[in-house]
Each structure stands twice: as structure tokens, then as C-alpha cells.
Amino acid sequence: xxxxxxxxxxxxxxxxxxxxxxxxxxxxxxxxxxxxxxxxxxxxxxxxxxxxxxxxxxxxxxxxxxxxxxxxxxxxxxxxxxxxxxxxxxxxxxxxxxxxxxxxxxxxxxxxxxxxxxx
Numbered sequence: 650x651x652x653x654x655x656x657x658x659x660x661x662x663x664x665x666x667x668x669x670x671x672x673x674x675x676x677x678x679x680x681x682x683x684x685x686x687x688x689x690x691x692x693x694x695x696x697x698x699x700x701x702x703x704x705x706x707x708x709x710x711x712x713x714x715x716x717x718x719x720x721x722x723x724x725x726x727x728x729x730x731x732x733x734x735x736x737x738x739x740x741x742x743x744x745x746x747x748x749x750x751x752x753x754x755x756x757x758x759x760x761x762x763x764x765x766x767x768x
Contacts, residue, residue, distance in 0.1 A: 686712035
């Protein structure tokens, strides 16, 4: 049966389809265009090539609102369960994701002149 998730007052309830699948992710790759933010979620396991399990596209405004909401929720989590410890290393992202590289930019097609017609 499909579930309705009640949100805060003023927010519409969320519809959770019965076939919705949860995915574990310990890796996120973030890219953007002038109009949107793209977040690819994947799971990185030893000896296995990470596979994207979800891609989320958001407007820059929605992404910033998400960023604030995530920060607020992390603060609440830490208030309840204590500080989240991460390795004290200024190169944490490099250490964790040194084998993960952004996709190559697609090559721009060469401009070709139309063939001259024989008259």
C-alpha cells in the first residue's frame, strides 16, 4: 500500500510509492551548469567500480535550501548523539576519492562548411 508522509505545516505531504527503493551511498559527485546542480550518488566498495544509484537534479536555489536543511539536521543529530568524527586531514576529499574522476567534457563538434553545390 502506498504511504503518505506528513510533513511540516505548510508543506505538502510526501507521496512514497510502494515500489520506492532505498540505496546506500558513501560517495557523491556534484557538478553544475548555470541552471542546475547535479548530484550523483554511488556506493564505493573495495575492488568494485562505483556505480551511480541515483542522480538528483536541483535548481541552485533548491540546492542551497537543501544545503541549509542538511546543516540543520546534522546539528540536531550531533546535539542528540554527539559530534560526528571525521579524520583530521586537510586532504580528506583527495584521500577518499583519489580514484574517482569527473567525466571528461564532451568534445565540441567541429564546424564544417556545407559542400559547394555544382551548378
